[in-house]
Amino acid sequence: MAVVHEFQYHKPTSLKETLQLLAKQGEKSRLLAGGTDLAVYIKEGLEYPESVIDIKRVPELSKFEVTKDHVYIGANVTFSDILENQKIKNNWQLLWESARSVASVGIRNRATLVGNICSAIPSMDSAPALLCYEAKVHLRNAKGTRQVAIDKWWTAPRKTVRKADEIVLGVSLGKPSDKHAGCYIKLGRYGGEDLAQAGLGLLVTAKHEYRIAWCAVGPIPIRAKKTEKLLDGKALTPALISKAMDLVLSEITPITDIRSSREYRNHICRIMLQRGLEVCNDRLKSKKVDTSRILGG
Amino acid sequence: MAKIKFTLNDEIRTVEVEPNEILLDVLRDKLGMKSPKCGCDRGDCGACAVLLNGKSVRSCLVFAIEVEGQEVRTLEGISQPKLTQLQEAFIEFNSFQCGYCAPGVIISATELLEKNPHPNLEEIKEALSGNLCRCTGYTPIFDAILDVTKRRKK
Numbered sequence: 003m004a005v006v007h008e009f010q011y012h013k014p015t016s017l018k019e020t021l022q023l024l025a026k027q028g029e030k031s032r033l034l035a036g037g038t039d040l041a042v043y044i045k046e047g048l049e050y051p052e053s054v055i056d057i058k059r060v061p062e063l064s065k066f067e068v069t070k071d072h073v074y075i076g077a078n079v080t081f082s083d084i085l086e087n088q089k090i091k092n093n094w095q096l097l098w099e100s101a102r103s104v105a106s107v108g109i110r111n112r113a114t115l116v117g118n119i120c121s122a123i124p125s126m127d128s129a130p131a132l133l134c135y136e137a138k139v140h141l142r143n144a145k146g147t148r149q150v151a152i153d154k155w156w157t158a159p160r161k162t163v164r165k166a167d168e169i170v171l172g173v174s175l176g177k178p179s180d181k182h183a184g185c186y187i188k189l190g191r192y193g194g195e196d197l198a199q200a201g202l203g204l205l206v207t208a209k210h211e212y213r214i215a216w217c218a219v220g221p222i223p224i225r226a227k228k229t230e231k232l233l234d235g236k237a238l239t240p241a242l243i244s245k246a247m248d249l250v251l252s253e254i255t256p257i258t259d260i261r262s263s264r265e266y267r268n269h270i271c272r273i274m275l276q277r278g279l280e281v282c283n284d285r286l287k288s289k290k291v292d293t294s295r296i297l298g299g
Numbered sequence: 300m301a302k303i304k305f306t307l308n309d310e311i312r313t314v315e316v317e318p319n320e321i322l323l324d325v326l327r328d329k330l331g332m333k334s335p336k337c338g339c340d341r342g343d344c345g346a347c348a349v350l351l352n353g354k355s356v357r358s359c360l361v362f363a364i365e366v367e368g369q370e371v372r373t374l375e376g377i378s379q380p381k382l383t384q385l386q387e388a389f390i391e392f393n394s395f396q397c398g399y400c401a402p403g404v405i406i407s408a409t410e411l412l413e414k415n416p417h418p419n420l421e422e423i424k425e426a427l428s429g430n431l432c433r434c435t436g437y438t439p440i441f442d443a444i445l446d447v448t449k450r451r452k453k
Contacts, residue, residue, distance in 0.1 A: 004320075004321075004324060005319040005320070005321060006319075007319060008317070008318070008319055009318055009319060010318060011301070011318035011362070011364050013367075034362075034365075037360055037361065037362065037365070038342055038357070038360050041321070041342075041359075041360040041361070041362065042341050042342065042360065044319070045321075045340070045341070046341070054318065054362075056365060058365070082354070105342075105429065106345070106428045106429025106430075107355060107407065107410070107411075107425075107426055107428075107429060108342075108345060108348050108355045108356055108357050108407065108429045109342060109357065109429065111351075111354040111355060111356055112356050112357070112360070112361075195343070195428045195429050
């Protein structure tokens with residue numbers, strides 16, 4: 003289908019040039035990395051940018067660093083890059099599992115994690131992992147840099163605190179220093195490519211610290227603070243898990259949409275929390291658990 | 300109009316494009332590559348898949364101007380100088396009926412076998428989860444790929 007809307011195309015090769023373009027064009031421009039969202043928005047008339055700034059040739063934005071306790075993911079890093087990184091697979095399981103659940107190979111080869119958080123669709127798979135690893139978003143404009151904690155990043159569906167003249171350089175993630183286990187549990191309508199009807203990220207430490215985050219069941223992804231407070235410092239027992247399940251409905255605010263009803267989401271989120279906590283518990287004991295079919299096939 | 304130069308199926312091609320022209324349309328209408336198809340036009344169905352620098356992408360979600368200096372491969376390129384072992388297996392197993400999804404499926408399966416020469420059924424399903432086929436129920440497609448991996452083991 004031919005695209006009706008016309009725009010200018012810029013292909014800066016340095017960060018300086020990118021920032022100059024942004025300072026001049028700001029709100030009238032859109033940044034392009036993978037384009038798996040932006041191309042659809044322009045095609046379907048949801049966005050009418052006067053210019054598109056392709057950042058794929060800016061070397062600083064391809065930075066991707068993984069150490070034992072720190073990850074930095076630049077704006078050009080794709081979900082396939084994340085999935086193919088063995089250190090992420092071995093040490094950052096929650097992040098790896100959430101990258102695996104994004105769409106399909108052909109999208110993951112192009113779509114970036116930073117693009118995912120900037121599009122800010124409530125069902126974005128990367129959000130629970132970033133919330134649990136307490137990520138920081140690194141922003142820059144012509145005047146300087148700033149960092150925003152991920153739990154302050156989203157303000158509404160498709161809205162973030164990014165200003166029009168700012169670019170997201172990347173996100174950095176940290177993790178608990180104690181031994182811990184994590185998992186991402188996603189409910190799609192079927193096993194293959196689908197947006198989440200509900201998504202849950204969990205990190206549990208051997209000293210019973212809990213980090214729990216939801217996506218797709220509210221206007222923005224959130225940490226489940228009440229559930230975390232109930233669980234913190236306690237070892238998991240069936241009775242405790244059951245108490246935690248009873249708190250789920252006080253934290254999430256799902257709607258009914260094309261993918262699922264509010265009632266079904268309310269029901270399944272309780273089950274997801276139960277199974278997710280059990281998976282983390284098993285993984286803490288070094289048991290191998292596959293989460294891809296945990297909600298059925 | 301901007302002039303872009305890129306490698307298409309091992310040949311260097313130059314073409315004039317507007318920034319809003321989609322790679323899929325340019326490949327089909329300006330460069331004569333008819334194998335990538337327009338299905339959903341929003342990245343869900345996989346009929347438009349091509350290899351960009353060896354990785355499968357949705358050509359309906361790429362602006363042609365983005366591929367300046369890159370390497371694009373379509374089914375026309377994969378089929379030269381002769382059909383691959385994988386393509387022969389798809390014929391042998393009657394894997395397709397209408398054939399509209401076939402180029403995309405072949406692109407995805409080619410990429411998979413490149414990365415992982417001996418995938419199991421689950422891995423094949425995962426790799427093809429972005430390619431919709433409404434004729435076959437997928438079974439003859441999976442059978443053909445499994446057969447290729449088996450033959451390669453020998």
